Amino acid sequence: MRNLVTLILCFLPALSSAQDWEDRQFFGTTSPTQTLRVLSSTDTALFEPIIDHFLQSNRDIAVEYLVASTADIDAAFRATPERFDVVISSAMDLQFKLVNDGYAIEIEDLPAPDWAQWRQSLFAFTAEPAAIILNRNAFRGHPIPRTRQELIQAMRARPDIFENRLGTYDVRQSALGYLFATQDARASETYWRLMEVMGSLGLRLYCCSGDMIDDLTRGDLVVAYNVLGSYAAARTENANVLEIILPSEFPTTMMRTAFVAAQTDKPETAASFTRFLVEMQQANSDHASFPLPPLNPAENVDNQSTIALGPALMTYLDTLKKRTFLQEWENAVLQ
Amino acid sequence: MTSSAPADVQVRGALRNRLVISLVGGAAVLAILIFLVVRSYAAQIAQQGQDDVLGASVTSILDAAIIRNGVIQIDIPYASFSMLNTPSDDRVFYAVYQDGTPISGYADLPPPLDTNATKNDFRTVTYNGTPVRLATAARVLIGADVRTEVKVSVAQTRDALSGTLNRISRNVALFGAGFFLLATVLSFWATSTTISRLRRLTDSVTRRGPKDLSPVAKPVPVEMAPLVSSLNSLMSRLDQSLHRSEDFIAEAAHRVRTPLATVRSHAEATLHRVEREENRQALRAMMRAIDESSRAAGQLLDHAMITFRADHLELQNLDLVDLVQDLVTRLTPIADMKHIDLRLTGDTSVPVSGDPILLQNALRNLIDNALKYAPSETEISLNVTTASRPTVEIRDQGAGFPTANMADLVSRFSRGENASDTIGSGLGLTIAQDVAAAHGGALVLSNNPKGGACVTLSL
Numbered sequence: 001m002r003n004l005v006t007l008i009l010c011f012l013p014a015l016s017s018a019q020d021w022e023d024r025q026f027f028g029t030t031s032p033t034q035t036l037r038v039l040s041s042t043d044t045a046l047f048e049p050i051i052d053h054f055l056q057s058n059r060d061i062a063v064e065y066l067v068a069s070t071a072d073i074d075a076a077f078r079a080t081p082e083r084f085d086v087v088i089s090s091a092m093d094l095q096f097k098l099v100n101d102g103y104a105i106e107i108e109d110l111p112a113p114d115w116a117q118w119r120q121s122l123f124a125f126t127a128e129p130a131a132i133i134l135n136r137n138a139f140r141g142h143p144i145p146r147t148r149q150e151l152i153q154a155m156r157a158r159p160d161i162f163e164n165r166l167g168t169y170d171v172r173q174s175a176l177g178y179l180f181a182t183q184d185a186r187a188s189e190t191y192w193r194l195m196e197v198m199g200s201l202g203l204r205l206y207c208c209s210g211d212m213i214d215d216l217t218r219g220d221l222v223v224a225y226n227v228l229g230s231y232a233a234a235r236t237e238n239a240n241v242l243e244i245i246l247p248s249e250f251p252t253t254m255m256r257t258a259f260v261a262a263q264t265d266k267p268e269t270a271a272s273f274t275r276f277l278v279e280m281q282q283a284n285s286d287h288a289s290f291p292l293p294p295l296n297p298a299e300n301v302d303n304q305s306t307i308a309l310g311p312a313l314m315t316y317l318d319t320l321k322k323r324t325f326l327q328e329w330e331n332a333v334l335q
Numbered sequence: 336m337t338s339s340a341p342a343d344v345q346v347r348g349a350l351r352n353r354l355v356i357s358l359v360g361g362a363a364v365l366a367i368l369i370f371l372v373v374r375s376y377a378a379q380i381a382q383q384g385q386d387d388v389l390g391a392s393v394t395s396i397l398d399a400a401i402i403r404n405g406v407i408q409i410d411i412p413y414a415s416f417s418m419l420n421t422p423s424d425d426r427v428f429y430a431v432y433q434d435g436t437p438i439s440g441y442a443d444l445p446p447p448l449d450t451n452a453t454k455n456d457f458r459t460v461t462y463n464g465t466p467v468r469l470a471t472a473a474r475v476l477i478g479a480d481v482r483t484e485v486k487v488s489v490a491q492t493r494d495a496l497s498g499t500l501n502r503i504s505r506n507v508a509l510f511g512a513g514f515f516l517l518a519t520v521l522s523f524w525a526t527s528t529t530i531s532r533l534r535r536l537t538d539s540v541t542r543r544g545p546k547d548l549s550p551v552a553k554p555v556p557v558e559m560a561p562l563v564s565s566l567n568s569l570m571s572r573l574d575q576s577l578h579r580s581e582d583f584i585a586e587a588a589h590r591v592r593t594p595l596a597t598v599r600s601h602a603e604a605t606l607h608r609v610e611r612e613e614n615r616q617a618l619r620a621m622m623r624a625i626d627e628s629s630r631a632a633g634q635l636l637d638h639a640m641i642t643f644r645a646d647h648l649e650l651q652n653l654d655l656v657d658l659v660q661d662l663v664t665r666l667t668p669i670a671d672m673k674h675i676d677l678r679l680t681g682d683t684s685v686p687v688s689g690d691p692i693l694l695q696n697a698l699r700n701l702i703d704n705a706l707k708y709a710p711s712e713t714e715i716s717l718n719v720t721t722a723s724r725p726t727v728e729i730r731d732q733g734a735g736f737p738t739a740n741m742a743d744l745v746s747r748f749s750r751g752e753n754a755s756d757t758i759g760s761g762l763g764l765t766i767a768q769d770v771a772a773a774h775g776g777a778l779v780l781s782n783n784p785k786g787g788a789c790v791t792l793s794l
Contacts, residue, residue, distance in 0.1 A: 100426045102463055119424040186413060311427040312417035319439040320409045320431065 022208075023067035028055045032062035034266050036273055039077060040088040041070045041176070042256065043210060046234060046291045053289050054276050061269060069207055070094060070175035077103070082263040085270040088256065088277075090228070091175035093313040095122055095257045100314065104259035107271045112278055116255065116295055118309045124255035125277045126292040127306060130180045131229035133213065134243040138165075138222035147249045148190045151223065152197050159201055161222060166198045167212045168225040170205035171329055180226040180252055182316040182325060183307055187250045195332040198225065203333050217241055226252075230293050253306040256292065351530050358522030365518070366511040373510075377503040381496050382468075389470035389489050390455040392418055396431070396487045402478035407433055407485060421495035428462060432486040440488075447471040447486050460490070467492050532556055536563065548574035585639035588632035595629040634762040637696055641766055645773035648690050655685040655694075655794075656719050659727060662698055663717065666706065674711045677702070681719040681728075687794055689774050697770035698727060700763035701790050705731040708788065724776065726793040735782040744780060767792060 023044045026035075028051075040047060044067055051063050066084075068076060070091035077087055081103055089095050096118065098104065104121040116124040132151060134144065138161055145151040155162045169177020184191035195203075204221065206212045209231040212224040217238045229244045258277055260270040281294035307313070316322060395415045401408050409431060419427045430440040432447065445460045448471070456471045467490040475484050536555060550567035599622060606618045656679075663677045670677050687694075705715045709731040718728040736744065745768040767790070768778045776794035783789050 100428075102426075102465075114422075119426070308417075310417055310420045310424075312413050312420070314427065314429075315411050315413050315416050318409070318411050318431075320407070321411050324408055324410055 021066050021068055023065070025065045026062060027051045027065060028062035029059060030062075033060045034269055035062045035064055036086065036266065036269055037064045037066065037084050038086045038088065038273070039066050039068065039073055039084040041068065041073055041090050042088060042292070043067065043231070046230075049289050049291060050277065050280065053280070054273060058269075058272070063273075069173070071173060074098065074175065077261070081261055082265075084261050085264040085266060086258055086260055086273055088258040089175075090128070090254055090256050091179055092254060092257055092307055092309065093179050093317055094175050095259065096309060096311075096313040097317055099259055100311070103262050105262050105264075105267060105271075107260065107274060110271075110275050110278060113297060115306075115309065116278075122257050122259045122309065123274055123278050124257050124295060124309065125281045126230070126256040127253055127295045128228050128230045128256060128293055129246050129251050129253040129305075130184075130226040131232065132245040132247055133216055133224045133227050133229070133232050134245065135216050135219060135222045136241055136243050137219065138162075139243070144243055144245070146245060147247050148188075148194050149249070151225075152190075152194055155197055155201060155223075162201050164202035164204065165220065165222045166201055166225070167204045167206055167215060167221045167223070168198070170207060172326060173205075173207050176228075176254070177226065178316070178322075179254065179307070181329065183252045184226070184250075185325070187252070190249070192328075192332055194225070195329065199333040199335045205333075213238070213242070228254075230291075234291060251305045255295065255306065255309070257309070350533075351526050354526040354529065355522055358525065359519050362515050362518030362522065366515040369514065370504075370507050370511040373507045374500075374504050377507070378500055381499050381503070385468055385491065385493070385496050386455075386457050386470065388418055389457070389468060389491060390472070392416070392429075392489045393455060393470045393472045393487050396429070396489070397472055397474045397485065400431075400474060400476060400485045400487075402476045402481065402483070405478055405481055407438065407476065407483065409439070409485075415489075419489070419491055421491075423494035423498050425492045425494050426465070426467075427492075428467065428490040430488045432488070434484055435486075444488055444490060445469060447473070447488055459493075462490060465492055468496075532559065540566070548577070581639050581642055584635055588635040588639070592629050592632040592636070595625050595632065599625045599629070631762070634700070634766065637700070638762050638766055638769075641693055641696060641769050641773075644690060644693055645769055648693075648773055650688045651691055652686060652688055653691050653694075655687050655721075655725050655727065656681070656683060658691065658694060659698060659717055659719050662695065662702060666699070666702055670706055670715070673706065673709075675706060675709055676714040678714055678716045679719070680716060682721055685719050685721040685725050687725045689794060690770075693770045693773065697767040697792065700766050701727075701729050701792065704763050704790075705729055705733075705788070708733040724793045726791060729790045729792075730783060730787055732783075732787040735786060735788045736780055738782065741780050745778060764790075 025044050025048075027048075038051075044065055047065060051065060055061065055063065070089050071094075073087065073089050074091070074094040077084055077098065087095070087098065099118060099122040104119075106120045107123075108120060110117075110120065110123065112120075112123055132145075132148075136144075139154075142154065142158075143150075145154045155166075169180065171178040171181045181191070204215075206215075206224075209228045212221065212227050213232050213235060215221040216224050217235070229246065232238070232242055232244050235242070258274050260267060260274055264270050280290050281292070284294065316325060392415045395412050395418075396409060399410045399412055399415075416427060416429075419425070428441045428444055430437050430442060430444040432438065435446070435449075437444075437446075444462060445458075448456060448458075454472070458469045458471075459466060460469050461467070462469075469488055469490040471486060471488040473484055473486040475482065532555065536551065536553075536559065539551065539553060548570045550570065551563050555563050602618055602622050602625065606615060606622070609615055609618065660679060663679055667677055702715070702717070709715055710733060713732040715732075716728075716730045718726075718730070720726050720728070745764045764778070764780075771778045771792055771794065774794045776792065779791040779793070781789045781791070
């Protein structure tokens with residue numbers, strides 16, 4: 001009983017100083033020798049089997065899994081970099097900048113192809129395309145659009161169906177949404193036309209993929225743009241309602257990345273967790289134990305659509321550039 | 336190479352070592368020099384490469400700067416940073432300054448130097464404990480009512496650069512080592528080639544016969560010409576002085592022999608006249624001494640003649656049996672006086688190619704010796720055969736050679752221990768030996784197991 005009080009007292013300052021985590025879970029033994037603090041943007045449900053797998057071979061370790069939005073991860077980590085051991089996020093640009101700024105340590109003996117790692121510090125372990133997700137009910141008797149252009153035509157043809165039932169990331173809040181938006185804008189002018197059309201029909205803005213998929217399932221939305229297909233595919237119960245479309249003219253694929261914090265006090269454990277992630281996706285594990293789409297070397301090597309890990313990721317993070325981009329985005333979306 | 340140097344030559348250092356050391360040392364210095372020069376040049380080029388990319392990045396950012404409604408906007412091109420991608424994943428930092436105040440990027444980057452130059456400025460600075468290459472350039476923007484200066488700095492770590500430099504250093508080091516090895520092999524080769532000319536000269540001088548004092552005729556390299564010319568002149572002086580001394584001895588012997596003959600004839604005449612036994616005794620002793628002196632003078636003359644003829648051998652085809660028979664015929668009267676029987680045995684004909692005067696002289700000396708040392712009433716056998724080589728074997732029944740110093744007997748003026756009471760100069764065996772050597776043969780002394788000396792002259 002006294003131990004429990006001590007434990008609570010110990011965690012109290014941490015709890016009080018921490019922001020509201022989207023989720024916070026403990027895995028593993030109750031009397032661990034080490035507790036690995038993993039800061040992640042991935043939903044716990046998708047990561048739970050991976051962590052369980054990891055703990056099977058590391059029984060004396062516990063994992064504290066903290067979920068936050070991509071933007072919050074960046075802010076929380078920069079504020080107290082010493083409090084986290086492993087950082088996992090889908091916002092490649094923010095992850096890149098953290099590593100570039102020296103917040104990560106190198107893991108020398110982790111074999112990863114050149115395009116899937118940066119400085120032997122930042123390691124990609126999933127490849128997840130941005131998808132357009134449709135509610136099939138809204139397209140009954142109509143062709144399912146396969147490209148952004150076809151989506152624009154469909155919306156212009158039946159504006160009443162789509163009015164106020166369109167969703168996408170609020171790029172001002174979601175770093176992943178911002179990454180997708182900037183990469184789309186870089187790839188084609190079609191993005192801006194799509195935003196203008198969607199904005200004129202009334203676009204609902206979301207922080208997270210999960211919320212958008214919920215609203216789609218309920219029928220509050222008929223189209224969600226730039227959603228993580230992996231999240232939708234994970235909701236198997238919605239399989240007959242939702243149509244996941246990877247726009248064929250220019251798909252945008254993000255790689256989920258992980259790094260070991262430079263100030264961690266258990267670098268070996270943190271590194272072995274990161275190595276576990278990379279090796280598990282390389283090993284073509286079954287979907288149940290690794291529910292995220294693994295990297296596909298054949299598609300990734302020369303594929304322009306996969307966002308490259310490199311200094312160019314810092315371009316849209318520039319204060320002046322971001323201000324200009326957000327202004328343009330607001331002009332298009334908030335009409 | 337010095338091990339073969341004779342003990343009486345003072346040896347200090349070796350030309351070969353000196354050559355090899357200077358050549359190899361030179362090659363080592365060159366190799367190190369090549370390494371340093373190429374490396375520093377490569378470092379310069381590699382740095383130039385990084386500077387070029389950094390400069391292009393800075394320029395592309397600066398070019399994107401505009402003033403809109405009095406506010407600076409910079410739409411940084413995607414390529415500005417993607418061009419800074421390196422194989423080593425170098426970290427990239429940048430900052431944008433408006434009139435010296437950072438407005439974007441890494442505000443804590445080392446601030447640009449306060450220069451108005453619009454040219455790119457490159458520096459190597461330390462940022463967050465890491466050495467980075469920093470490029471800075473400035474541009475003045477003119478808006479409707481403002482005039483503002485924008486400066487852009489882009490910095491990059493130097494991992495790829497040092498990786499390239501390490502690779503170049505390793506390759507250049509390998510190249511230098513290869514160059515050094517090759518140069519070492521070549522210098523050993525060059526040295527041994529040079530030294531071999533010297534050794535060839537040494538060999539040609541060493542292989543000469545003991546009396547060959549002719550000048551070195553083979554061509555030698557120009558550097559060795561002074562040495563060879565000194566050697567030739569030394570040998571010709573030696574040859575001259577040798578000839579002079581031989582001539583002197585021959586002349587002296589000749590001059591002594593004639594008066595000695597006069598003195599002897601006078602002494603003989605006087606012997607017939609004097610009556611007193613003690614005077615006759617003294618005269619006989621005198622004649623005996625004169626005989627000894629004149630014989631010695633004769634042999635000295637013979638020896639000088641042989642020395643001369645041995646150098647200019649006049650070979651003729653002749654029969655060794657005839658030659659010995661002739662000698663036996665001539666010496667029989669002397670042998671008869673001592674009641675010694677000269678017996679010629681062996682083959683009936685032994686053809687040889689030789690100098691008849693030399694051979695006759697040598698054999699006469701040998702038979703003379705035998706006659707001198709053999710006691711009366713004995714036999715001297717002369718056996719002439721041509722078993723493997725033409726050979727003349729002369730046996731007497733005297734005391735034989737003293738066994739102690741048999742080999743020394745052939746040297747000049749050497750006489751056996753048991754020969755003190757016999758007239759002799761000690762040149763007889765020397766003459767025979769020289770003649771045998773001049774014909775490519777040998778003189779062998781031995782003792783008969785049944786007593787008596789045995790001299791074998793083979794050609």
